[in-house]
Amino acid sequence: MLSKYGKRPGSEIITVNDKMQSGYSYILTENEGSNFQNGFAPDLSPAEMLELGVFGGKYLTDCLKEFPASWFHKAKLSPGHYDTRVNYFRVRASQPLSVWRKRGWLTPEDPRGWFQWYCRYYLGRRINKVDEWQIERWKGIKRHVSQIAHNCRPFDLSCRPRQRQALLHWAYDSRKM
Numbered sequence: 001m002l003s004k005y006g007k008r009p010g011s012e013i014i015t016v017n018d019k020m021q022s023g024y025s026y027i028l029t030e031n032e033g034s035n036f037q038n039g040f041a042p043d044l045s046p047a048e049m050l051e052l053g054v055f056g057g058k059y060l061t062d063c064l065k066e067f068p069a070s071w072f073h074k075a076k077l078s079p080g081h082y083d084t085r086v087n088y089f090r091v092r093a094s095q096p097l098s099v100w101r102k103r104g105w106l107t108p109e110d111p112r113g114w115f116q117w118y119c120r121y122y123l124g125r126r127i128n129k130v131d132e133w134q135i136e137r138w139k140g141i142k143r144h145v146s147q148i149a150h151n152c153r154p155f156d157l158s159c160r161p162r163q164r165q166a167l168l169h170w171a172y173d174s175r176k177m
Helices: 046-052 097-102 114-123 128-140 143-151 161-169
Strands: 012-017 022-028
Touching: 046 114, 046 161, 114 128, 143 161
Parallel strands: none
Antiparallel strands: 012 022
């Protein structure tokens, strides 16, 4: 099967040159959106997340060339600054990058964190140890799903908006809870 770039998995090389990474290259070994590790089943694709509004619209604004243009057709972006009005729940629900660095949540491969990893994984990049670590982190966020279920009426989107926005940042569709 050909990738969206018209090549077979394993032959597509992506080279990154943005504000946080220069000269980094990776190979797409899987077709976009397929062959995920067992137990890793996000509710949302990167394009769906961007369309809903995540990370104040600021997250990938200098990375548009790395990812498919279709991901950004309906994306809610704010290139100049983080804008809570862009977020689906209109609240800030993420730590600054400095906190992510301090807590060891970033890798050399993905200096922007989990969502960058997820975008690249979804696109077809695989790095076993990094993938396993990030998927375990994703599974750990599920505790917030339980907290919403325990503390909110079903589909009451006004209940725990910060927690719901944070779940959107991790590809859990908190609008369905």
